[in-house]
Amino acid sequence: xxxxxxxxxxxxxxxxxxxSGAPRVEPASAGTHGATAVDATPRPSKDRGSVMDEPERVxxxxxxxxxxxxxxxxxxxxxxxxxxxxxxxxxAVPATPTPTPTPAPTAAxxxxxxxxxxxxxxxxxxxxxxxxDHDFTVVDCATPHAxxxxxxxxxxxxxxxxGEKALAGQINDLCTAPGIIDLAAARDYPxxxxxxxxxxxxxxxxxxxxxxxxxxxxSGQPLTADIAGPGPTDEPAPSxxxxxxxxG
Numbered sequence: 030x031x032x033x034x035x036x037x038x039x040x041x042x043x044x045x046x047x048x049s050g051a052p053r054v055e056p057a058s059a060g061t062h063g064a065t066a067v068d069a070t071p072r073p074s075k076d077r078g079s080v081m082d083e084p085e086r087v088x089x090x091x092x093x094x095x096x097x098x099x100x101x102x103x104x105x106x107x108x109x110x111x112x113x114x115x116x117x118x119x120x121a122v123p124a125t126p127t128p129t130p131t132p133a134p135t136a137a138x139x140x141x142x143x144x145x146x147x148x149x150x151x152x153x154x155x156x157x158x159x160x161x162d163h164d165f166t167v168v169d170c171a172t173p174h175a176x177x178x179x180x181x182x183x184x185x186x187x188x189x190x191x192g193e194k195a196l197a198g199q200i201n202d203l204c205t206a207p208g209i210i211d212l213a214a215a216r217d218y219p220x221x222x223x224x225x226x227x228x229x230x231x232x233x234x235x236x237x238x239x240x241x242x243x244x245x246x247x248s249g250q251p252l253t254a255d256i257a258g259p260g261p262t263d264e265p266a267p268s269x270x271x272x273x274x275x276x277g
Contacts, residue, residue, distance in 0.1 A: 201223075223243070
């Protein structure tokens, strides 16, 4: 009987110690094509950087104070430059726009909405609220309307402004002068009333030297015709209030 072969030493009994930390290579399992061993060479991790290989950098208090001083000096220099520019330049003063005077109308306005100081006289109005309205709606005089600007009278802007109270006392006489209303056309309207507007300040007296006479029906009856007259034959002019005689 032939002597048995001596047993092959195992990894634990061959007397040769594996280096500490060395990867262990296992033989290829049976049934695989070839006996290629798995590469067990340690691969460097992608997440590892060089931070562990370098000593940590510590900011000393002296270095931090020096950096803070430079930053503070930069801020102060910038602030001085900014405020110096602001103080050295004077702010621009916007120019005061010069008001454009409204040109005086030369004929009665066409139907539509018009500002009071653009009316010429003779315009028929619908609706009508007051002679002091800012805007008026002009309509065809053949259509029913509430009022008519029968006349626009002229004042002398070079004369002394008589004052609002004085003009209020004269407007009735100014607007009822003969010739302002066409009496033949107005005979079908027995309840006509006349209202007037006039300058109430020195500025209005100089910039818009006119007074306005509006005719309407107190009964609410609409007008359906042009009842404005040709104008007063001898137009009275507004005057200053008479100076009372001194007491004797």
